Amino acid sequence: MTEKNTWVLACGADEIDAEDVVRFDYGDRTFSVYRTVDNEYYATDGYCTHERVHLADGLVMGHLIECPKHNGRFDYTTGRAKRKPVCVDLQTYQVKVEGGNVYIAL
Amino acid sequence: MGAQSGKRDYSLTGLEGKRAEERGLVSAQWYTTSIPRQRMKELMKRKDGPAIRDTLIWFGLLIGFGALAVWSWGTWWSVPIFAIYGILYATPGDSRWHECGHGTAFKTAWMNEAVYQIASFMVFRSATPWRWSHSRHHSDTYIVGRDPEILTERPPIWKIIAMQLFHLYGGPVELKRFLLHSFGRIEQHESQYIPVSEYRKTFWEARVYMLILVGTVAASFYVGSLLPMMLVVLPTFYGNALVLLFGMTQHLGLFDDVLDHRLNSRTMYLNPVLRFLYWNMNYHIEHHMFPMVPYHALPALHQEMKGDTPVPSPGLFAALREVIDALLKQRNDPSYTIVRPLPDTARPYMAGLPENPYVRSKINKYMKAG
Ligand code: FES
Numbered sequence: 001m002t003e004k005n006t007w008v009l010a011c012g013a014d015e016i017d018a019e020d021v022v023r024f025d026y027g028d029r030t031f032s033v034y035r036t037v038d039n040e041y042y043a044t045d046g047y048c049t050h051e052r053v054h055l056a057d058g059l060v061m062g063h064l065i066e067c068p069k070h071n072g073r074f075d076y077t078t079g080r081a082k083r084k085p086v087c088v089d090l091q092t093y094q095v096k097v098e099g100g101n102v103y104i105a106l
Numbered sequence: 107m108g109a110q111s112g113k114r115d116y117s118l119t120g121l122e123g124k125r126a127e128e129r130g131l132v133s134a135q136w137y138t139t140s141i142p143r144q145r146m147k148e149l150m151k152r153k154d155g156p157a158i159r160d161t162l163i164w165f166g167l168l169i170g171f172g173a174l175a176v177w178s179w180g181t182w183w184s185v186p187i188f189a190i191y192g193i194l195y196a197t198p199g200d201s202r203w204h205e206c207g208h209g210t211a212f213k214t215a216w217m218n219e220a221v222y223q224i225a226s227f228m229v230f231r232s233a234t235p236w237r238w239s240h241s242r243h244h245s246d247t248y249i250v251g252r253d254p255e256i257l258t259e260r261p262p263i264w265k266i267i268a269m270q271l272f273h274l275y276g277g278p279v280e281l282k283r284f285l286l287h288s289f290g291r292i293e294q295h296e297s298q299y300i301p302v303s304e305y306r307k308t309f310w311e312a313r314v315y316m317l318i319l320v321g322t323v324a325a326s327f328y329v330g331s332l333l334p335m336m337l338v339v340l341p342t343f344y345g346n347a348l349v350l351l352f353g354m355t356q357h358l359g360l361f362d363d364v365l366d367h368r369l370n371s372r373t374m375y376l377n378p379v380l381r382f383l384y385w386n387m388n389y390h391i392e393h394h395m396f397p398m399v400p401y402h403a404l405p406a407l408h409q410e411m412k413g414d415t416p417v418p419s420p421g422l423f424a425a426l427r428e429v430i431d432a433l434l435k436q437r438n439d440p441s442y443t444i445v446r447p448l449p450d451t452a453r454p455y456m457a458g459l460p461e462n463p464y465v466r467s468k469i470n471k472y473m474k475a476g
Contacts, residue, residue, distance in 0.1 A: 020147070051133045051245060059150045059398055068398050070241045071209045083209060085241045087301060 007096065007103040010043065014100070021065060021076075023056035026106065031093065032056045033102055034065065034076050041095045042076050043104040049081065049088035113440070114250050116259050118298040122251025126363070129464040131249045137366040137459055138395055139414040149396070149403045149410070152213035156402040157205075160382065161221060164198050172337055179333055188336060192345025193383070196273075199228035199342070200349045201385035201401075207237055210400040211385070227315055229349070230273070230280040230342050232287060234308045235300055242299045244397060248362040248370045254299060257353055260362075260440035262433040267354075273346035284319070287312030348383065355425040356390050359432025359444045361472065364465050366456050367394040368448065372428075373408065374419035391415050414453060416446035443472045 010024040016035040023046060024031045030046030032055045044065075046054050053069040060066075065076045072086030079090040094105040115122045126132050141149075171191040178184040205211040206222035226233035239254045246252035258267060269275040283293065290309050292300065300308065318338070325334040332340075361369040371391045376384065387393060389404040392411055399407050412418075419425035428444065435442040448455070455469055456462070 050241075057146075059147070059152075061152065066209075066398065068396070070244055071397060073209075083215075084237060084304070087303060 005094075005105040008106050010095075010102045010104050012100060013041070013097050013102050016041075016102070019060050019062075021056050021058065021060050023054060024104070029106075030054065031104060032065065032076070033095070033104065034060060036063065041097055041102050043093040043095045043102075044074070044076050044079055045091040048072060048086060049090055050086045055090075114260070116250055116256060118251065118254055118295045120251060123298075124251075126246070126249050126251050129363070130462050131246065131363055131365065131464070132252060133245050134365050134462075135459055136247075136395070137368070137456055139411045139453075141396075141410055145410065146396075149407050150398045150400075151403070152210065152400060153402065154213045154217065156400075157211040157217070157221075160385070161202070163382075164194070164202070167194050175337065176333065179331075179336075188344070191337075192341040193348055194345070195341035196229060196345035197348045197352070197383040198385070199225045200352075201383065201387055203229050203231060203236075204240075204387065205385050205401050207240055208397055210398065223311075226311075227318060228342060230277055230284075232280070232283060232308060232315070233311050234304050235283070235287075235292070235296055238300045238304065239296075244394065247367065247394060248357050248360075248364075250362050254295070256362075257356070257358055258433070261437045262358075267350070270350045271347050273343045273349075277343055277346075281319075284312045284315045288316045351422065351426060352384050352387065354429050355388075355419070355422065358429045359436075360446070361443055361468070363468060364456075365459060365462065367391050368415050368446070368452075369455055369469070372419060372425060372446075373415065374425040375421060377421075380422065413449060413451035416448055445472055 008026055010031065010033050011022060013035075016022050016033060018035055018039065019037045021032050021034045024033050024043075032044050032046050034042045034044070036042070044055070046056065048055055048067045048069065050067065050072050051069060053067060055065050055067055055074075057068040058066050059068075063075050063077045064073045064082060066073050067086065070085050071083065072081070073083035074080060074086060074090045075082055076090070076092070079092040081087055081089050096103050168191070171187060171194055175184060175187045175191050178187050202211070202221050203225035206218045206225060209215065209218045211221065212218045223233055226236065243253050243255040248256060250256070266275045286293065287309050292305060292308065322334050322338045326332055355372055355374055357370055357372065360372060364370055368391055371394050373391045374388045376388045381388060385401040386404040387401070389408045392399070392404050392407045395411070396407060419428060432442060432444050456465060
């Protein structure tokens with residue numbers, strides 16, 4: 001995280017089920033915020049890199065998010081594209097949980 | 107209903123693609139029925155059990171009927187036995203290709219991939235190019251100039267439909283592509299939806315297909331009988347009828363150039379045997395709206411959605427009757443479109459989507475005429 005980054009409150013930690021994802025909109029940007037079964041939190045860009053489809057409607061399986069449109073997959077912990085038709089990696093963001101809230105570094 | 111002016115260009119490289127883009131129809135947002143997230147998560151849940159069971163039954167039936175077919179070779183018994191073998195080869199070949207291509211049939215990724223590769227060869231669809239073609243079909247379903255999987259144009263080309271009863275149109279086209287791919291080349295229209303990074307894989311898959319094809323033909327020559335080809339290559343032709351009939355029910359006669367799958371896709375009820383062969387793709391509106399839901403959960407998804415979708419066709423014959431009637435009408439009036447009324451509980455067509463003047467005027471025009 002560089003000095004320019006600021007921590008932005010995304011949601012309450014309990015607002016995301018274990019092994020699930022929620023959408024977080026900030027200004028004209030949109031993100032997907034994830035919670036693993038081990039209660040770790042991650043954040044990525046909201047839209048799939050294949051087409052403009054929001055990943056928060058997708059399915060979380062372990063560390064993978066499957067896109068709801070063409071079943072492309074990403075590892076949301078690294079942003080790596082894991083299944084075609086996605087070929088381009090996803091931007092990830094640093095996350096911290098404080099006082100029961102999830103913050104992402106923008 | 108006013109006739110459409112002139113014949114449209116269904117190719118992916120013509121003007122219609124550009125027109126679709128100008129009309130806001132490309133990779134656009136589609137209507138979805140609202141389903142609570144918790145329920146959606148249950149429906150999307152992946153399992154290995156149903157697909158392993160169904161795959162074992164499928165391969166078991168193929169081996170059983172294949173053995174009977176060999177035993178009956180040279181007698182009249184071979185006619186009905188090969189007919190059943192052909193249907194068991196091509197119809198689940200097509201539906202397994204489809205579901206495993208989406209990656210939803212099995213929970214375990216390599217199982218999806220293995221069945222996808224086998225089924226792709228069985229139905230003569232190059233695995234990698236068709237994966238991309240099918241993605242485009244889901245992005246731009248029945249958008250003219252964009253969707254490479256439109257079964258027939260308006261007005262319909264009956265000759266192609268008749269030939270497809272025995273895969274005599276698509277089969278040779280795919281064979282030509284296998285050959286082209288195995289020499290490291292692709293067709294111009296394929297370059298519209300296959301990324302360059304996937305070419306290498308495409309070429310190697312085609313070489314494997316060609317090896318199996320040549321091997322089977324050589325085996326037939328070696329034993330001096332058509333039997334090896336009757337078991338491996340030819341069923342994709344003589345067993346194709348049901349693949350065509352199922353395929354015809356999916357979208358034909360309904361709207362093109364809209365953004366609501368309730369307008370351009372058809373759900374029909376089928377008996378359990380046909381649903382096994384087709385892997386529940388008769389729930390076609392449901393599949394297009396939520397491709398994340400595996401085939402085994404589609405009946406449950408249908409229950410969830412049926413208050414928001416048109417009443418399904420009661421069976422395969424009823425759906426085909428509707429389709430053929432519409433195609434016959436499109437011969438004289440290519441714009442003829444079936445309008446399926448929504449139940450009172452449904453949200454209106456295109457509800458909640460950004461207004462699209464072209465689609466809106468199209469729906470209004472046909473709704474009034476219908
Ligand atoms: S939009 Fe995500 S895989 Fe196509």
